[in-house]
Amino acid sequence: MKTFPFIYNQPKEFLKFLQPGDWADFLLGEINPRFSVTTVKAKVIAVREETADAKTLVLKPNWLWKGFVSGQHVPVTIEIAGRRVTRFYSLSSFPGEKYLSITVKRQAGGLVSNFINQNIKKGDLLELGEPSGEFVLPKVLPSKILFLAGGSGITPIHSILKQLQANQFKGKVTLLYFVRSYEDIILHSSLEEIVKAAGFLEIRYIFSDVPREGFDSGFLTKEILQKYTDDIKSYSVYVCGPGPMQTKALSLLEGNEVKSELFLLPGQSQLKVKKTGTVDVFLSLSHKTIQVKGERSLLEELEDQGIYPPSGCRMGICHTCVCKKSAGSVTDLSKGEVSELGEENIQICISRAESNLELEL
Template sequence: MKTFPFIYNEPRDFLKSLQPKAWADFFLGELSPRFSVTAIKAKVIAVKEETPDTKSFVLNPNWLWKGFQSGQHVPVTVEIAGRRVTRFYSLSSHPNDKYLQITVKRQKGGLVSNFLNQNVKKGDILELGEVSGEFVLEKNLPKDLLFLAGGSGITPIYSILQELQKLNGDRNVTLLYFVRSYEDIIFRSSFESMQKNASWLKIHFVFSDVPKEGYESGFLTKEILDKYVPNLKSTSVYVCGPAPMQTKALSLLEGLSVKSELFLLPGQNVTKVKKEGTVDVFLSLSHKTIQVKGERSLLEELEEQGIYPQSGCRMGICHTCVCKKQAGSVTDLSSGEKSQLGEENIQICVSRAESNLEIEL
């Protein structure tokens, strides 16, 4: 049962309750969970199984949705065990489609990906944020394009290929999609249909774990690139997939026009070190001091102690977790650089404590 928004223990919470938009949201929510004047809420109108561990969620957002470009991603917020958790997912639909679609592959240790796949069903409501991302088509597209995808890194590329299909230009487009097995191909039937009806598109699946007759096996190599993209030097390349695949791709494509978006599995962005003892972290807004080891990101070590700051991508991209460091030093896990001791904004998902800290949480 919902409570009225004027029952509060803190004075600042009471003052917040006087905001007209908060009242409007409360009463609109009583009429329909999708109604809001402050949040993009989307009703799940269909759930499609793409592979045994991947589902697509078709969404009907409210009037606050402003659209997107093919290749962009959106923050998705759900409530799990009483706390709000946000993750970013690429949109796999086309911008002109009637409804939105996100496609989510279950990841080992993935809190939100597993929750969505296990629990979300038709009729549920998801909260979305504003879209972002620069993994989009260039304005002046060349004739030759190559897309390299690995695993669920196919999702933004699938949206981009739909955009190219609608542009219907005179182009040569190649997709090399690296997956574990034939059964792991996301959007398999759609790709088969697309290739039959698009002379401009060539799709090649490469299986890393379970070979299949008539298909390539293994990982990205110079030989595979030379075989399927003979005019590579004049080709613009888009890469999206796990970090090892991207590292290999960027080394093979050095000197070429490459646009990439990194797809990280949980924990891949974290450099863990072994330290002796602990450091104190004073949370100035909460008036609380906790001890952390300084071995992993601040976000992870805070969550271990039951403190759940707002976060999103968990890899230093979305800036959802930015907060002010008022004193102390941290190491930026994405660059390896150690900060100064004074005030600055930090991203706690990619910051590791190096000394006693005071942060604005």
């Protein structure tokens, strides 16, 4: 419970404590935990198991929720072991539905994805941020659309397909969904319902690990594209899946109109190295110096030492973790490029220390 601050070291802390929005949130929360004047809080009204390692959370947000566009993602904040943690998840519902949905697949080493799958239940509250992302349909729809999905990359595509169904789309849509096995198909029943209800959609499941009679096996190839599309240059293409799949897709679809949403497993964006010794990182706002090895992202190495800067997607998309680097050099793990030594803004989730650093943290 919030208590009155009789003693503070600095006046600004006292004034911050007296912010009317914070007090209103506290009082409203005593009436109903979902009530707030500053924060979008969403109650979990249902939990659906999609696969052995993926669940859909159906959410009822409070009045502050302003809506979203199919294909966008949203920051989701939960408390784990007394620490607020934020991750970005694509909305798997579409705007015309009564409630929101996010579909979360467990990731190896994924703090939040594992916590959600293991612990979140009906009645729990989540905090939502403002939706964002450009993985959305254009105002003027193309006549032919090709979706390429890999694993949990199906979630924003599912939202878009539901939107096309609601809009009674008259064109042609092909979905090639690359997944490990038949049992790993996420949102399977909903996808099949769209196929039955809408005449525009054809879905082909391609299994990478466990072959199944009557289905293709393997990964994205030129042959697969040719097999299920007529005149590939005439399609608008949407790609959402792991990094290697996206790289392959972009190389095969050169010349096409392609929108992509990168889905990375933990560590996929990292250029793994082994170093000897440490480098000093001076945190100018905290007035402390720590030592890191420079083998992983700055975000991970800071968290290892109990320092938790704001972060979201952890893959260089959301820019929540941007901070100013006043001095020193880092490697951009998404590009493999080494920065200059001077002042610049960096994303610490995809930056690795190469020399002594000064960060505005």
